[in-house]
Amino acid sequence: MSPLILLSLALQIACCVHVVRTGRPLYWVFILLVFSFIAVIVYFIAEILPDLRHNPSARRTVRNVRNRIDPDRDRRDAAKLLKAADTPENRRRLAEESLRSGDYAHASELYEQALKGLYATDPDLMLGLAKAQFGLGASQKARATLDALIAANPSFRSADGHLLYARTVEDTGDATAAIHEYEAVVQGYPGEEARARFGLLLRRAGEDGRARNVFQEILDRSDAAPRYYRREQQDWIELAKRELAALAR
Structure with a gap:
């Protein structure tokens, strides 16, 4: 059988499955099976593309692909606007x-x-x-800037900003203060980076028991999380596994 025919069949079947799973009108199945490639193109434009435009995850995927192909495009566009x-x-x-x-x-x-x-x-x-x-x-400068930010905007909240502050404190050598900052930031950080960095700091500080608990918490949280979350946090999950293995030796 021709590779082109096989591709057409695969796309038709995939679109038919999408019709059923997403509750689209079943007449699409008939159209897809009868009109082959043309129907697949029409279905993509009419039913799938609008969803992609309004789906944050899909938009992020498209943006990541585009950035891999032309990583400086957004920067060039921004430079043109500023000019x-x-x-x-x-x-x-x-x-x-x-x-x-x-x-x-x-x-x-x-x-x-x-x-x-x-x-x-x-x-x-x-x-x-x-x-x-x-x-x-320039961690000391970054910490000073964040201190000034907090002083000027006491009600401002940012999970990324709080994690950055903990990292600047850590980088300036104040391990005790850094541990305190990490203890606070991990409570509301939307991801596993803060916990992973906290665990690494605890290991460097010689608190292996606490570090083990933090790394295990990453794995427990990821096991209970949806697949997309595990995919997004894969690097930190793998780091936790490696650190736990090292601690077990």
């Missing part, structure tokens, strides 16, 4: 894209330029600056 109109929003966007791409020096420069006037204590900009400073290895 056309030097506004605080456009400067923030380019700073975020520079941060995402690992150009911490440029991101730091842009955030510092943006933190003026009405935006001098903007918490999102200050957090971005702290991330850029930490990326440059």
Whole structure:
């Protein structure tokens, strides 16, 4: 049988399964089976594509694929916008894209330029600056920026910001204070990175029993979590497994 026919059959069957599982009108099954490739294309455009546009996970997947193909696209677009109109929003966007791409020096420069006037204590900009400073290895500066953020915006809450603060405290050599920060951040952090880093810190501090409990908690939480969560947290789950194995030796 021709590979093209096999591909057509596979796509038709996949679309028919999608029809049944998602509760689409069953007339789609007839259309898909009769009209082959054309029906598959029409079904994708009419039924699947709209869902992808409104599904955060699907959008994230599409964005990740696009970034792998052209990782600097968003950054170039942001640079063009800033060149056309030097506004605080456009400067923030380019700073975020520079941060995402690992150009911490440029991101730091842009955030510092943006933190003026009405935006001098903007918490999102200050957090971005702290991330850029930490990326440059300037943990003390990042900690000072986060301290200033907290002082200027006492009601501001950010799980990523809290984790970053714990990491800056850890990097500046204050293990006792870092443990205290991690104890707080793991309570509400949406993922396993904070726990994994906390466990590593406890191991370095010689608290192997507590570290073992933290790593085991990662595995227990992931076992009870949906598959997509385990997939997203795979790196931290694998780290917990390796650390538990090392602790058992």
